[in-house]
Amino acid sequence: MDSPAFDLAFEPAYGQAVPVVSGVERITVNNPGPFTFFGTNSYIVGSSSVAVIDPGPEDEAHYQALMAALGGRAVTHIFVSHTHRDHSPLAKRLQAATGAVTVGQGPHRPARPLREGEINPFSESSDLSFVPDIMIGDGQTLSGDGWALTSVLTPGHTANHAAFALAGRDILFSGDHVMAWSTSIVAPPDGSMADYMASLERLIEREDRLLLPGHGGPVTEPSTFLRALKAHRLKREQAVLARVQAGDERIAEMVKVIYRDTDPKLHGAAALSVLAHIEDLLGRGEIAADGPPSLAALYRPAPRS
Secondary structure, eight states: OOOOOOOOOOOOOTTSOEEEETTEEEEEOSOOBTTTBTOBEEEEEESSEEEEEOOOSSOHHHHHHHHHHHTTOEEEEEEOSOOBTTTSTHHHHHHHHHOOEEEESOSOOOSSOOOTTOOOTTGGGBOTTOOOSEEOOTTOEEEETTEEEEEEEOTTSSTTOEEEEETTTTEEEEETTSOSSSOOOOOTTTOOHHHHHHHHHHHHHHOOSEEEESBSSOBSOHHHHHHHHHHHHHHHHHHHHHHHHTTOOSHHHHHHHHTTTSOGGGHHHHHHHHHHHHHHHHHTTSEEESSSOOTTOOEEEOOOO
């Protein structure tokens, strides 16, 4: 299956503030993993008075690196793209040290209610304590000394995911919605594939010249990359539909075929991605199920009218 041209070249430079573009520095947390790549990126935006985007997890070394990089500069705002524990928890400590206001779309919430007997597989990954001082709306702009950031709400990876556009620069801090190194995880009930695809279309229409993501390096050709990412997701959707039409009734059967070249250790996450596609396909009447969609449900082609 064709994929976008993912870029795996990245130097995390742990503990160091790396200039990315004029007025933007990146500090990467030393929390590498299969879902975080080399680690979470925190960004400092501005010069004498700054904003911090995605302060990261509660990590002592990263906190010290952030404080050193700030070098006594005033921090007026702490922006949070979404409430996964690798992005938001350090906001509390950073706020206590700087007096900055926190900004985000809202507290953590699932994309849909939990169904009877359903367990949220990512509940331990969610920061349920973060409540922003400013619940920013779509298109709302907050500004500081020489910078302005405008929210672009991008639900999908989480229901409360937001990207932030640097005014006048055609630069978007894309969080975990779009990353150069990999596709984003979309896992129900926190995530929604229908929401993700709609958000992806929003970014395609924006025509930014640079995306700065929550993990890995920048997306330097957003227009090409975003369109390839959309095509990749649509091909994945067609692969799921084809497996149902071929007679696969369970998600586990589909994963074995669709993700046969993927490390089996990642098949659990792959199953959640398939579930996200199935929820979308069910909502559009493309397939049918024996009850509410779940990892254990049985699926079949939708009856022809």
